[in-house]
Amino acid sequence: MKTYLSLSSPAEVETECLVVVALDRTEKDRTEKDRSDDRNGKNRGDRDKPEASIEASDSAIREAARDIVGSGEVTGKIFETTLLHHPAKLKAKRLLLVGGGRAKNFSAFELRKMAGTAVRTLKPKGVRSFAFVAPSNGLSAEERVRAIVEGAFVGDFDPDTYKSDRKDQRIDSVTVVATGDQGRLQKALEEARIIGESQNFTRELVNEPSNRMTPTMLAEHAKKMAQEVGLKCEVFGADKIKEMKMGAFWSVAQGSDEPPALIVLRYEPAGAPEKPVLGLVGKGVTFDTGGISIKPADGMEKMKYDMAGGATMIGVMRAIALLKPKIKVTAIVCATENMPSGKAQKPGDVQIAMSGKSIEIINTDAEGRLVLADGLYYARQLGCTHLVDAATLTGACGVALGYVNAGVFANDDQMYERFNKALGKAGEKMWRLPLDEEYKESIRSNIADIVNSGGRWGGAITAAMFLKEFAEDTPWIHLDIAGTAWMEDNKAWIAKGPSGIAVRALVEFAKDFAA
Ligand code: BES
Ligand code: MN
Ligand code: ZN
Numbered sequence: 001m002k003t004y005l006s007l008s009s010p011a012e013v014e015t016e017c018l019v020v021v022a023l024d025r026t027e028k029d030r031t032e033k034d035r036s037d038d039r040n041g042k043n044r045g046d047r048d049k050p051e052a053s054i055e056a057s058d059s060a061i062r063e064a065a066r067d068i069v070g071s072g073e074v075t076g077k078i079f080e081t082t083l084l085h086h087p088a089k090l091k092a093k094r095l096l097l098v099g100g101g102r103a104k105n106f107s108a109f110e111l112r113k114m115a116g117t118a119v120r121t122l123k124p125k126g127v128r129s130f131a132f133v134a135p136s137n138g139l140s141a142e143e144r145v146r147a148i149v150e151g152a153f154v155g156d157f158d159p160d161t162y163k164s165d166r167k168d169q170r171i172d173s174v175t176v177v178a179t180g181d182q183g184r185l186q187k188a189l190e191e192a193r194i195i196g197e198s199q200n201f202t203r204e205l206v207n208e209p210s211n212r213m214t215p216t217m218l219a220e221h222a223k224k225m226a227q228e229v230g231l232k233c234e235v236f237g238a239d240k241i242k243e244m245k246m247g248a249f250w251s252v253a254q255g256s257d258e259p260p261a262l263i264v265l266r267y268e269p270a271g272a273p274e275k276p277v278l279g280l281v282g283k284g285v286t287f288d289t290g291g292i293s294i295k296p297a298d299g300m301e302k303m304k305y306d307m308a309g310g311a312t313m314i315g316v317m318r319a320i321a322l323l324k325p326k327i328k329v330t331a332i333v334c335a336t337e338n339m340p341s342g343k344a345q346k347p348g349d350v351q352i353a354m355s356g357k358s359i360e361i362i363n364t365d366a367e368g369r370l371v372l373a374d375g376l377y378y379a380r381q382l383g384c385t386h387l388v389d390a391a392t393l394t395g396a397c398g399v400a401l402g403y404v405n406a407g408v409f410a411n412d413d414q415m416y417e418r419f420n421k422a423l424g425k426a427g428e429k430m431w432r433l434p435l436d437e438e439y440k441e442s443i444r445s446n447i448a449d450i451v452n453s454g455g456r457w458g459g460a461i462t463a464a465m466f467l468k469e470f471a472e473d474t475p476w477i478h479l480d481i482a483g484t485a486w487m488e489d490n491k492a493w494i495a496k497g498p499s500g501i502a503v504r505a506l507v508e509f510a511k512d513f514a515a
Pocket of ligand 2 (some may be wrong): 116288338364365366367368
């Protein structure tokens with residue numbers, strides 16, 4: 001998808017379709033008396049009378065939409081779409097109004113989703129290019145441009161790779177129509193395109209089934225990407241994993257006939273300070289059967305996305321390599337299958353992690369924390385001063401936070417605050433969960449230093465407590481994306497399938513660290 005910036009007046013833009021934001025301003029002119037009449041049952045007729053406003057400073061646009069807005073058909077309700085052909089006095093062939101919800105709540109968060117909605121509305125109609133008019137609201141012009149471009153990329157991804165009648169519906173180009181400083185807006189546009197493309201790159205990796213995304217194949221994708229964008233990439237196999245005494249990682253890999261891969265990507269720009277070095281560690285379980293503690297058949301097919309954390313880090317590194325912040329970043333992806341076999345580890349086995357800690361395996365399905373334990377320790381050995389890991393780690397995180405928020409854990413408040421700021425800028429939702437010392441009791445072992453499963457209660461937290469043992473005193477953030485890495489349903493703005501969660505926030509976080 002190509003992206004362009006236009007500083008023309010929207011009415012003058014020649015395009016297949018001009019997209020404009022409609023907001024619900026019903027609330028705006030209502031007085032306290034109206035509200036009290038509502039409460040007292042008077043004013044019934046008026047109550048839901050919509051009052052949509054078209055968010056364009058250009059009067060020709062409001063003119064073109066006047067009749068349909070006046071008719072009350074347009075309410076500005078979030079994701080509502082209204083398509084007009086041959087809009088009067090506009091050079092565009094069509095005019096699409098996309099609802100953005102209540103005007104007083106409108107932010108870049110909604111705007112992103114509206115751009116996705118425009119893409120997903122126009123694509124099946126055969127429209128291949130459109131121009132989105134940046135709304136004239138409180139956001140800065142750059143924020144608007146950025147949200148529109150990122151949202152359009154999110155909407156452009158379709159998971160139907162292997163359908164023989166795949167229509168390959170793609171938007172060829174998006175033009176953002178905005179006003180402001182051309183240089184700065186162009187830069188915002190370019191950056192957003194890189195981030196949007198990288199998020200979709202992650203989603204493509206996650207979407208692939210496990211027979212087409214083995215650890216070896218994931219490593220090949222990482223290598224190819226690294227070559228394209230100028231990153232260093234090393235891939236280590238079983239021998240090196242054993243030689244480095246990554247006993248936790250290997251204990252998962254030993255059960256599979258597919259060789260594991262330890263993928264290391266390095267970004268070391270000239271002129272970056274020696275410190276900090278940001279370490280990004282991803283869980284790359286390309287299929288999680290549960291191992292000997294095997295999962296039920298129902299829904300097991302979904303466990304192809306258990307490498308989403310690893311794919312996230314690979315996508316983030318792509319964006320970082322292209323955006324070139326002045327900070328060293330190292331990504332480590334621990335890629336393996338989790339299989340039952342005659343060689344697989346068994347409950348009760350004791351494994352020695354690279355750090356020297358002994359782990360009693362209670363449940364072979366708690367494999368993500370095992371591969372990450374060695375990934376985190378290795379990152380510290382490579383000189384990382386700050387760590388972030390991302391993993392589809394626990395079903396319990398989905399139970400706690402549903403599909404809306406990913407879980408965040410941190411052993412350092414300052415690092416968390418910075419990350420939280422990045423989340424806001426990226427328009428992603430995550431919720432912090434605690435790491436009190438008391439939870440450590442749940443992972444105590446009789447025979448070894450710790451167990452790999454703290455049971456059902458507080459499962460997301462006890463998993464994070466396990467990881468904390470390997471981050472030790474290095475400032476560290478853990479993202480549990482089990483509930484959010486896969487969209488369970490189609491939405492107006494995003495297709496069912498891999499979401500690419502955390503890519504944007506992590507890119508933003510790395511940029512902030514460099515500044
Ligand atoms: N990959 C799963 C977690 C998961 C569940 C991801 C659902 C996406 C959707 C992880 O390896 C796992 O199996 N976790 C166990 C941990 C338990 C055995 C302590 C879980 O959540 O049940
Ligand atoms: Mn598992
Ligand atoms: Zn898993």
